[in-house]
Amino acid sequence: MFSNRASIPAALQSFKLEGRMLCYNSFVPKLYNWCLSLGFTPGKIMPSRAFCSDESQGFPIILLAKHFGAFPFNHGRVGGIVSVERHAPHADHGKDLVLLQASHVGYDPDTGEFGVYRRLHTEHGGNTCACGKIGRIVEQYAKDYTYACESVRLLRHEGQPAVLIDYLLIAHPQKQGLYLVAQNLVQDAERGLPRPLATRSTGYVYRAADSLVARLGEATWPETGSIAIGQHLSAEDFYFQREGSWPDPFQDQLEQNLLAPMPWILTSKHPLLTAACANTLAEFERTYRSLLQSPAMRGKNLVFVGGLNIDISPHLGDDFPLTKFVPWAAFVQYADGRQEILEQDDLYQCLSAMPRDNPAQIDLERSIAAMSAKEEVQVRI
Numbered sequence: 001m002f003s004n005r006a007s008i009p010a011a012l013q014s015f016k017l018e019g020r021m022l023c024y025n026s027f028v029p030k031l032y033n034w035c036l037s038l039g040f041t042p043g044k045i046m047p048s049r050a051f052c053s054d055e056s057q058g059f060p061i062i063l064l065a066k067h068f069g070a071f072p073f074n075h076g077r078v079g080g081i082v083s084v085e086r087h088a089p090h091a092d093h094g095k096d097l098v099l100l101q102a103s104h105v106g107y108d109p110d111t112g113e114f115g116v117y118r119r120l121h122t123e124h125g126g127n128t129c130a131c132g133k134i135g136r137i138v139e140q141y142a143k144d145y146t147y148a149c150e151s152v153r154l155l156r157h158e159g160q161p162a163v164l165i166d167y168l169l170i171a172h173p174q175k176q177g178l179y180l181v182a183q184n185l186v187q188d189a190e191r192g193l194p195r196p197l198a199t200r201s202t203g204y205v206y207r208a209a210d211s212l213v214a215r216l217g218e219a220t221w222p223e224t225g226s227i228a229i230g231q232h233l234s235a236e237d238f239y240f241q242r243e244g245s246w247p248d249p250f251q252d253q254l255e256q257n258l259l260a261p262m263p264w265i266l267t268s269k270h271p272l273l274t275a276a277c278a279n280t281l282a283e284f285e286r287t288y289r290s291l292l293q294s295p296a297m298r299g300k301n302l303v304f305v306g307g308l309n310i311d312i313s314p315h316l317g318d319d320f321p322l323t324k325f326v327p328w329a330a331f332v333q334y335a336d337g338r339q340e341i342l343e344q345d346d347l348y349q350c351l352s353a354m355p356r357d358n359p360a361q362i363d364l365e366r367s368i369a370a371m372s373a374k375e376e377v378q379v380r381i
């Protein structure tokens, strides 16, 4: 998905949010009715979800259970990673199959802030990071970005615009971290950094690239001393590399999904929102390919939908969040082997056109009451 660096900004922008949101209360019955319209058998559809482990994802799960009449199979790992090795057990548990993947991001409706969620059950009921797992990964990379913004400095050498670059950003003793795209900052650096104009105690001074001077304007350079490049260090000016792997391959998958788009995540208006979208884009493609390869899925009716859960923070007194779903894409496979992919606009229109009534939905309270009223079954050892 993100193998071609030049295409990453366009890929991220292609995930539209405005005008593409569905409240979960209407999304889930619409999803159910869409499955029926495709020929799925009522009462024989096994839903599955690949959500983060965050308790904020509980309300969508309850709605899936209510409308599909079965508690959804768990296909997900923290951060919204799909456990692609669970396709076979999922396929075993239903005649027809639905898999819903969603990365998630919290949203505070009072402040308009993304990436936070009110934890009503904590002592003071305050906001914490959501998705916390994605947040912790982004935070590590943000430190490197902040260091680079401060450690690439604009100054003049013999009156001409120059850049002072910290040795750590050139040498990379750890063989990983933030790497600068040198030719965007330094003149004549297409084939590696040229001979510096001067050596300072903690970095080299190079002639500033003509393109950088044109981009920032020569007046940005101070007459004396140096200033940090700061937010002028754009996503196109750097990238990350990471060596080795985590002991947990699913943590590795989340970080791998975010590694290439990380410069655009860090420089976006809402980094955790952009990160969640990037993860959904990567997970949809990876999961789609794994479904094609899975022998257990052959001959099955299957709908796989990928998207984003926006967890609207609950207010005091609310039981659940008003979660919204933004669909990204869907893969439909029919038992006779026909397959199709619905891109975002087609998928949104298709879901929107479905009725939101579902006479088959179960009354959870009544179901629970009926189970408690049943005669106790003795387990014979």
Ligand SMILES: [Zn+2]
Binding pocket: 052, 053, 054, 078, 079, 080, 104, 130, 131, 132, 133, 134
């Ligand atoms: Zn999460």
